[in-house]
Amino acid sequence: MKASLLRPRPRLLRQLLSRSALRKLFVLLLVWSIVEAQLVYYRIARAQREFETQDTALQKPTRVFIASLHWNNANILRSDWNKGVVDLVKTFGPENVFVSVYESGSWDDSKDALRELDRELDKTGVGKKITMDDITHEELIKSTPNKEGWITVPSGELAGKMAPRRIPYLSRLRNLTLQPLLELAKNGTTFDYVLFLGDVVFDVSDVIGLLNTNDGHYAAACSLDFSKPPLYYDTFALRDAKGHEHATQTWPYFRSSKSRNAMLNGLPVPVASCWNGIVAMPTSAFTGIKPLTFRGVDDTLAESHLEGSECCLIHADNPASRTRGVFLNPNVRVGYNRAAYEKVHTPGSWLSLPQIYFGLWKNRIARRVTTPWLKENTVARRIRKWQQQGNDREEPGWFCLINEMQIIVYNGWKHL
Ligand SMILES: *[C@@H]1O[C@H](CO)[C@@H](O)[C@H](O)[C@H]1NC(C)=O
Numbered sequence: 001m002k003a004s005l006l007r008p009r010p011r012l013l014r015q016l017l018s019r020s021a022l023r024k025l026f027v028l029l030l031v032w033s034i035v036e037a038q039l040v041y042y043r044i045a046r047a048q049r050e051f052e053t054q055d056t057a058l059q060k061p062t063r064v065f066i067a068s069l070h071w072n073n074a075n076i077l078r079s080d081w082n083k084g085v086v087d088l089v090k091t092f093g094p095e096n097v098f099v100s101v102y103e104s105g106s107w108d109d110s111k112d113a114l115r116e117l118d119r120e121l122d123k124t125g126v127g128k129k130i131t132m133d134d135i136t137h138e139e140l141i142k143s144t145p146n147k148e149g150w151i152t153v154p155s156g157e158l159a160g161k162m163a164p165r166r167i168p169y170l171s172r173l174r175n176l177t178l179q180p181l182l183e184l185a186k187n188g189t190t191f192d193y194v195l196f197l198g199d200v201v202f203d204v205s206d207v208i209g210l211l212n213t214n215d216g217h218y219a220a221a222c223s224l225d226f227s228k229p230p231l232y233y234d235t236f237a238l239r240d241a242k243g244h245e246h247a248t249q250t251w252p253y254f255r256s257s258k259s260r261n262a263m264l265n266g267l268p269v270p271v272a273s274c275w276n277g278i279v280a281m282p283t284s285a286f287t288g289i290k291p292l293t294f295r296g297v298d299d300t301l302a303e304s305h306l307e308g309s310e311c312c313l314i315h316a317d318n319p320a321s322r323t324r325g326v327f328l329n330p331n332v333r334v335g336y337n338r339a340a341y342e343k344v345h346t347p348g349s350w351l352s353l354p355q356i357y358f359g360l361w362k363n364r365i366a367r368r369v370t371t372p373w374l375k376e377n378t379v380a381r382r383i384r385k386w387q388q389q390g391n392d393r394e395e396p397g398w399f400c401l402i403n404e405m406q407i408i409v410y411n412g413w414k415h416l
């Protein structure tokens with residue numbers, strides 16, 4: 001044995017370096033993280049149990065204005081959605097509900113499926129406006145470019161041509177679904193909540209749970225949406241309490257500790273923005289003195305290759321978001337198909353112990369090895385430049401923006 005190896009080293013260091021000590025440390029870490037996962041599992045299961053045993057009997061009449069947009073989703077309409085809406089009408093009482101549906105340009109069976117819904121709703125006597133618009137994307141693209149909501153395509157096969165932007169298009173349709181709400185308000189007919197229903201599988205208890213989020217105290221409450229679980233779906237509109245995008249697309253998703261901690265406890269998650277499947281907002285936001293409307297960012301800002309969802313900008317524009325808060329309710333989970341819905345509705349706890357254990361580690365590592373700074377800085381730089389080019393230019397929804405240009409094409413939309 002060489003002499004140098006026998007030279008005495010400080011004891012602590014020697015112990016730390018010894019293999020058995022390292023092993024102990026590793027075992028300790030493993031035990032700690034299993035205990036942690038077990039605790040979180042317990043809390044989430046408890047939150048789910050409390051949610052499932054909530055009183056779904058309506059204490060007082062709740063008046064709900066339902067608004068939805070449809071494009072090529074006949075399958076889900078026929079399999080689940082139509083029935084979900086009829087069930088809602090029957091539960092809340094036809095006199096307390098209005099159904100506002102706007103479909104445009106579908107080439108599948110959506111129009112027929114909505115006619116079926118129309119007939120079912122007729123039997124209940126509920127107030128409704130079901131619009132089926134024949135204008136297809138193709139006709140829209142070929143129409144004369146509007147002053148607003150169109151953009152010059154910078155490159156590719158459409159380079160130099162004007163194309164309609166996706167977000168202003170969707171904003172216009174969403175605004176149209178709210179028209180009956182405004183007209184009825186003028187006539188003195190009011191509602192408590194606007195309920196935006198995506199093309200998802202949901203049931204009555206999901207909706208009642210959503211309305212009761214945070215004991216009914218919110219500017220907006222959203223469900224969590226799944227198309228291919230365990231990944232959540234709508235990444236475009238979800239921003240954590242600090243305005244960041246997710247750290248992981250699997251549970252517990254968030255980078256901000258405020259949002260993540262709520263998720264770990266199965267509690268309503270404070271976020272800057274969400275629009276994941278179904279969303280409830282108090283009607284006052286749309287009928288007040290300064291009524292909210294859906295919008296896209298200014299065309300001149302979109303020209304710098306930035307886009308933000310109308311469903312995120314609405315929270316940025318809503319003053320109540322700051323005072324009452326926007327919440328994602330992790331106990332209300334919806335699916336873009338039945339299989340996805342079932343997968344996130346397992347009895348006991350919707351998350352398994354391994355999902356929690358690995359989810360926590362994946363998120364922890366992702367938060368350390370990735371940074372939102374680069375993406376966010378690109379966006380911030382472009383906004384600053386845009387602001388310098390014109391007076392009074394401001395975009396409160398900066399946290400909604402991403403480095404994309406989205407246009408309508410004949411068979412849907414695409415990002416450039
Ligand atoms: C949204 O609705 C408001 C009020 O109805 C309207 O003034 C505005 O132009 C609409 N926005 C879009 C993008 O169509």
Ligand SMILES: *[C@@H]1O[C@H](CO)[C@@H](O)[C@H](O)[C@H]1NC(C)=O
Nearest residue numbers: 180181183184185186187189
């Ligand atoms: C509101 O009242 C006016 C006048 O009575 C009526 O013409 C209109 O249809 C009503 N609007 C709605 C949405 O019921």
